[in-house]
Amino acid sequence: MAKSSGKLRVIPLGGLGEIGKNITVFEYEDDIFVVDCGSTFPDDDMLGIDLVLPDITYLTKNRERLRGIVITHGHEDHIGGLPYILKEINVPVFGSKLALGLIENKLEEHGILSECELIPVKAGQTIELGAFKIEFINSTHSIVDAMALAIYTPVGTIIHTSDFKVDYTPISGRPIDLLRLAEIGREGVLLLLCDSTNVERPGYTMSERTIGRTFDELFRSAASRIIIATFASNIDRIQQIVNAAVKYDRKIAFCGRSMINVCNKAMELGYLTIPNETLINIESTKNYTGDKLVIITTGSQGEPMSALSRMAAGEYKLVDIVPGDLVIISSTPIPGNEKSVSYVVNELFKKGAEVIYESLAEVHVSGHACQEELKLIHKLVNPKYFMPVHGEYRHLKKHADLAKGIGMDENNILIMEIGQVLEIDSSGFKFGERVPSGKVLVDGLSIGDVGNVVLRDRKHLSEDGMIIAVATIQRETGAVINEPDILTRGFASIKESEEFMSELKQICLEAIQKSSSKNVHSKKTKIKEALREYIYQKNNRTPMIIPVIVEI
Amino acid sequence: MAKSSGKLRVIPLGGLGEIGKNITVFEYEDDIFVVDCGSTFPDDDMLGIDLVLPDITYLTKNRERLRGIVITHGHEDHIGGLPYILKEINVPVFGSKLALGLIENKLEEHGILSECELIPVKAGQTIELGAFKIEFINSTHSIVDAMALAIYTPVGTIIHTSDFKVDYTPISGRPIDLLRLAEIGREGVLLLLCDSTNVERPGYTMSERTIGRTFDELFRSAASRIIIATFASNIDRIQQIVNAAVKYDRKIAFCGRSMINVCNKAMELGYLTIPNETLINIESTKNYTGDKLVIITTGSQGEPMSALSRMAAGEYKLVDIVPGDLVIISSTPIPGNEKSVSYVVNELFKKGAEVIYESLAEVHVSGHACQEELKLIHKLVNPKYFMPVHGEYRHLKKHADLAKGIGMDENNILIMEIGQVLEIDSSGFKFGERVPSGKVLVDGLSIGDVGNVVLRDRKHLSEDGMIIAVATIQRETGAVINEPDILTRGFASIKESEEFMSELKQICLEAIQKSSSKNVHSKKTKIKEALREYIYQKNNRTPMIIPVIVEI
Incomplete structure (x- = not known):
């Protein structure tokens, strides 16, 4: 396969021109390694799709040169694709203890944990993968133990x-290691790849610690049960809730599968500290009065099947929302989730809960750098070349x-697209050939089999429904046996539909009889x-029409 | 029907517990009149639906008592349901010249303009509808000639x-008539119905005029073509764009069907003033250099078929986006539209345009009152009773x-739901019976025929697709003739699908043969x-399965 001697090749396979499924390939002669392998959520037009993965064709074709995968932190958009890539190419995975803990959960679900090699690394440590040396640098983000990379x-x-x-x-762990970034910057950096998510926002992102003050105030004045929804992976946020609960003498119960899994893993690994007497099961909450309780739950994005959404809908047996409950939604809706979050807020209010959410209080801070922070990093690292990453095109451009x-x-400054190959050395750069890239759709157990035809059909069916016309004919003569039958699903017929159905049967019959062809x-x-013509005229609609002819 | 002597009845049929389709019924003994009759957009789960209307069963059942419909302003969520209600009950419609102008366009499209009675009213004027006197009070909103109502x-x-x-x-027209509201307040107000849309926002909404300053700055420094997307109904916004264009010597062309229709109507009625030499056709823009042009277009919400979206996609023949174009999106995405707007912004940037949108500059102000404005109105009107209206439950609660x-x-303070009846007089209030209320779905030419079964089928089809199994059997013996046939649409089969298909046929055959019943x-x-069982096992999916049996 494509090799270019003496040149470094950098190939983003995800995370540019999109938010999510981050994955970047680094290649030097015989050696390849990959940074992150994330997944993303389907777009609205990907009907019925569960998950979207990056196209890793380039890696499977060059599998013998792939030395390993380096994970910067444990968010889904950085680790969600790992089970799928590791089933194809089994190489060592390097990451922080927490990231690997979350990855373990995933690999176990996919039944491949025992075959995979997970190697824990710490900030300050350097590993060697073929021609590359990779130094892990302590960073800060909305998950503990995030790391930046220096790739030598x-x-x-x-x-x-x-x-x-x-x-x-930050709450646990150390501040981002600006000193080390400055040192490396002074020694000379060829290329900077930098997060672009919040580039449209002026100023600075507030410290995670500021949220602790809001929690403290809310806990101090609350006389009833407190229910807080946040991202399960935001361990620092959860630690701050725990701290407030301990201070104001409340028991804590976790709610929602991912919240329980992630927090158990975080406690096991020492990232989350909860006094033994503080943590109780959700089943035991009935033994305490509301003013002695905090429930920490999933569902901060209004996900329909999450614990908080089910509480709001009155469908969650273990937690019944009662008047006076204080519900805090400690997150910002991800674009596309505004309506679901709003629905949950409305339902909680209707049940008499007090609800605190983004528009109303400082209960969330972002995990991404705003403009002034980005400028700081640029100045410290002082690179020769710069590739904005992790953002839609408008973010990369800004x-x-x-x-x-x-x-x-x-x-x-190199604004790149996924699948584009950057060939670079100290004397300059050029863009090489393109490699396969894009979205691989996961639909149930099927990976990558859902193509445009299937999605187009789903869209058509979802908008206009369908009509099946069944006719039976004599094979030799072409004569129609029986009256044609009409079945509909998801089709809104106009009034007097019985009459309409017999009209459709008649039209179907005439169409067959008129067709001279055998x-x-x-x-x-x-x-x-x-x-199609008749229905459009009557109904201004074009349902999918599926004719079935049985020949006897 | 329900009448209550000596009591005023107020029945919200839309706009409470939801944003959109505003309609409120006022009833006193033998007389009923209605304020507004709006429509709203379908929710994400209303697949294939074009428009949502209020349920007006109560009005059609009491048609002989309905004296008229009073329109407060010409936005869709206040007038969109009019063609449908007027087809059922033909009563006079009262509104400002502009609102009626926009209503005329609608009624004409529905072919019922000539049969309808539209009566223009002005702020300061009072009309009588049965037992009611209705005074129109000058107000301010994101459309000219909005009016508040005093209902005696x-x-x-x-x-x-x-x-x-x-x-x-405001740009055209006068400021909101606070003096009149104060006068009426001093005389004594029984009940206030007040807009809740922006109640979550502290402070004041900025004046429409502030946008003019931003436009002026942008026009002053722009060296290339300017394309501005905004709501067609925001005539004041468009007037400010026109003013800047005239000042900086640029020609103006309108783009998009609703923009052209509304602006023509607004010019015809004297709400929008454009010098003759300034306005040109979109086709004539090719005769001018970019620095002499402003294009005002629809599509500020990223609507897929709008002019701006088609320009962004390179599919709009009359306007080709070129590097250097300055595109201003002068609106905020309505919740649910964030992703579509973002898509348009990305595509415009990719084509080399400079794009100014909400995150980046002051190019939009809201049309709704924030907290301090609401307090002002409450204090001036000083009502005995208060019913928050126009908002989701969380807005009403706040x-x-x-x-x-x-x-x-x-x-x-009366937080009400649609369909609830408020019976009120100076001695107190009570809640009466409930009347029919809810969403009537428009799907093509079909109104109200799309029920839950149809929507559920569409959702099922959209997520998992479907499988049609066709078998032919001997009527008398039940014996299978021919091999069963399997058709799929929108179904993602696992790999080796030919083999899978013949497995499905075999299973279908066995199922018929095993069935002893005739x-x-x-x-x-x-x-x-x-x-179902076999497919779920193989694919973890449950497509809709439609068995078709032809008996011979």
């Missing part, structure tokens, strides 16, 4: 920030503008055309 | 603000809290069960 290659050093914010006062605005040569396919086309 | 009834005065903001410096917070007796329905059930 024969042609120069690369800094990959991955997702980050500049938090001087990040490029930001870099230009603080003095970077615009010819050295060819069944041509008869089907005639039926389709006749029905 | 035998039991007391009602103020209905409808949608509003307190704008002291508005009730706001009223309580400024001293209102909470027993006099009953066709029972055979179908057997086929369904057998296929």
